[in-house]
Amino acid sequence: MDTTLDIAAIRADFPILSRTVYDRPLVYFDNAATSQKPRCVVEAIEKVYYSQNANIHRGVHYLSQVATEAHEEARQTVQAFINAAESREIIFTRGTTEAINLIATSFGETFCNEGDEILITGMEHHANIVPWQLLRDRKGIVLKVVPFNERGELDMEAFSKSISPKTKLVSVAHISNVLGTVNPVAKIIAEAHAHNIPVLVDGAQAVSHMPVDVQALDADFYVFSGHKMYGPNGIGVLYGKEKWLEQLPPYHGGGEMIATVTYEKTTYAELPFKFEAGTPDYVGSVALAEAIRYMQKFGLKAIGDYEHQLLQYATEQLMKIDGMRIFGTAVEKASVISFLVRDIHHFDMGTLLDKLGIAVRTGHHCAMPLMHTLGIEGTIRASFAFYNTKEEIDALVAAVDRVQKMF
Amino acid sequence: MTINEAQDQVIEEFSEFSDWMDKYAYLIDLGNSLDPIDEKAKIPQNLIEGCQSRVWLDAEEQGGKIVFTAESDAVIVKGIISLLIRVMSGHTPDEILEADLYFIDQIGLKEHLSPTRANGLLSMVKQIKLYALAFKAKS
Numbered sequence: 001m002d003t004t005l006d007i008a009a010i011r012a013d014f015p016i017l018s019r020t021v022y023d024r025p026l027v028y029f030d031n032a033a034t035s036q037k038p039r040c041v042v043e044a045i046e047k048v049y050y051s052q053n054a055n056i057h058r059g060v061h062y063l064s065q066v067a068t069e070a071h072e073e074a075r076q077t078v079q080a081f082i083n084a085a086e087s088r089e090i091i092f093t094r095g096t097t098e099a100i101n102l103i104a105t106s107f108g109e110t111f112c113n114e115g116d117e118i119l120i121t122g123m124e125h126h127a128n129i130v131p132w133q134l135l136r137d138r139k140g141i142v143l144k145v146v147p148f149n150e151r152g153e154l155d156m157e158a159f160s161k162s163i164s165p166k167t168k169l170v171s172v173a174h175i176s177n178v179l180g181t182v183n184p185v186a187k188i189i190a191e192a193h194a195h196n197i198p199v200l201v202d203g204a205q206a207v208s209h210m211p212v213d214v215q216a217l218d219a220d221f222y223v224f225s226g227h228k229m230y231g232p233n234g235i236g237v238l239y240g241k242e243k244w245l246e247q248l249p250p251y252h253g254g255g256e257m258i259a260t261v262t263y264e265k266t267t268y269a270e271l272p273f274k275f276e277a278g279t280p281d282y283v284g285s286v287a288l289a290e291a292i293r294y295m296q297k298f299g300l301k302a303i304g305d306y307e308h309q310l311l312q313y314a315t316e317q318l319m320k321i322d323g324m325r326i327f328g329t330a331v332e333k334a335s336v337i338s339f340l341v342r343d344i345h346h347f348d349m350g351t352l353l354d355k356l357g358i359a360v361r362t363g364h365h366c367a368m369p370l371m372h373t374l375g376i377e378g379t380i381r382a383s384f385a386f387y388n389t390k391e392e393i394d395a396l397v398a399a400v401d402r403v404q405k406m407f
Numbered sequence: 408m409t410i411n412e413a414q415d416q417v418i419e420e421f422s423e424f425s426d427w428m429d430k431y432a433y434l435i436d437l438g439n440s441l442d443p444i445d446e447k448a449k450i451p452q453n454l455i456e457g458c459q460s461r462v463w464l465d466a467e468e469q470g471g472k473i474v475f476t477a478e479s480d481a482v483i484v485k486g487i488i489s490l491l492i493r494v495m496s497g498h499t500p501d502e503i504l505e506a507d508l509y510f511i512d513q514i515g516l517k518e519h520l521s522p523t524r525a526n527g528l529l530s531m532v533k534q535i536k537l538y539a540l541a542f543k544a545k546s
């Protein structure tokens with residue numbers, strides 16, 4: 001592989017990668033579900049607990065101030081990472097799922113009425129389907145779905161036609177967690193904006209694989225999870241343009257998010273605190289910032305380029321196997337390969353690959369409507385991170401070939 | 408043959424496999440030769456929806472004994488089904504209710520009956536017992 005990255009040194013930063021499973025070296029290809037963590041991220045968590053733990057934004061005491069500053073610095077790190085204009089546009093959530101639910105509730109309750117339409121695509125994760133269905137049950141909105149072609153690319157003509165005077169929001173995955181398609185979100189946003197429709201981008205699969213600039217995209221909302229980008233589990237981000245966040249009511253009520261409370265009337269805190277009720281995950285935020293710095297050491301461009309080589313190599317090698325069916329062959333594709341071999345069931349293949357030390361995801365990948373469209377029950381999904389190697393792909397291909405011969 | 412005799416026989420058979428590949432190759436064979444369930448029995452009421460694979464289970468009383476037939480869309484699951492049927496089918500409700508299924512553990516397939524596998528097998532075992540309970544209540 002042609003890269004300036006020192007992959008051996010990078011692998012050494014991830015202790016888990018040197019473990020074995022069933023006495024075989026672990027080959028971890030389930031990165032789209034969650035990535036592994038470099039030592040510096042785990043150490044950042046330890047450091048908070050061992051030397052600066054205190055609840056934030058409340059105490060005048062020294063530790064509380066140190067912890068508060070660290071949390072707010074983390075917000076600025078996230079802001080710079082996605083090039084948001086203001087740090088108050090960065091809301092910490094528990095993850096992508098909570099961020100989308102927040103918008104579906106706060107935006108949905110404010111701007112959507114019976115008959116209004118929310119536009120999603122046919123390749124969304126359940127996290128970008130079910131919150132809108134809940135809104136549909138509350139408000140009687142209509143959920144419209146933009147189809148994709150046989151390569152797994154969005155049908156942009158259908159997208160244009162789906163926009164109507166009733167469309168209130170477009171909510172679309174930046175990268176599909178099943179097909180790997182990188183959707184043309186800049187184009188989608190430009191077109192939606194031409195009709196004054198805001199756009200939410202589900203960036204869960206994107207932020208660890210490519211540079212993201214929310215201002216260049218002109219995204220209204222952009223959401224992602226820490227655990228898929230080498231950060232800790234339990235923290236995620238909702239980016240929202242200030243002009244939108246200012247118009248939305250709070251999602252949860254409690255401490256931290258208020259200005260004054262009386263039994264008669266409560267006024268809310270300013271952004272971002274209005275949306276962060278209760279004690280925030282000030283440990284997770286600091287560790288997430290560390291994960292961001294870790295990725296930035298190498299650069300998202302270099303990371304993405306290397307992963308793209310892994311994707312191409314894996315695709316070429318897998319295609320040599322008789323009966324290989326790859327789902328998702330978009331021209332713009334990230335390092336995710338969903339496949340089946342002939343009609344071998346994904347559970348059978350996954351069970352045996354596991355025995356060979358290869359961790360892949362099998363099943364519907366939280367995208368059951370997408371599976372229905374493809375006419376299958378599930379796939380085997382190998383998803384790569386920049387600590388993966390060509391040799392590991394060789395191991396995967398050899399294992400798939402060995403297993404398929406058993407059926 | 409009693410349920411335990413059948414279990415012991417399966418354990419004996421599997422003791423010959425020294426590596427897991429042979430064991431799974433055998434399960435695949437068993438799965439491929441499992442008698443398919445009657446198409447008429449492939450109805451939603453007989454479907455056990457696992458997250459990873461699906462299992463259909465049907466039961467019929469024949470002279471005081473319960474005969475089970477089952478199928479899955481995954482071959483390895485079918486292989487394990489074939490073992491479960493061999494052990495559990497053709498016994499009285501009481502025998503089935505009292506049965507302690509130790510063979511799965513002993514042949515090293517316990518993971519397939521863990522709740523996290525979500526392949527429908529654990530629910531199938533529970534369903535077998537529920538059928539036994541229902542037939543017992545009827546008789």
Ligand SMILES: Cc1ncc(COP(=O)(O)O)c(C=O)c1O
Nearest residue numbers: 095096097125127177202204225
């Ligand atoms: C595209 C996409 N959206 C949303 C999610 C949900 O993320 P989380 O479970 O971290 O909230 C995922 C995770 O699998 C995803 O891949």
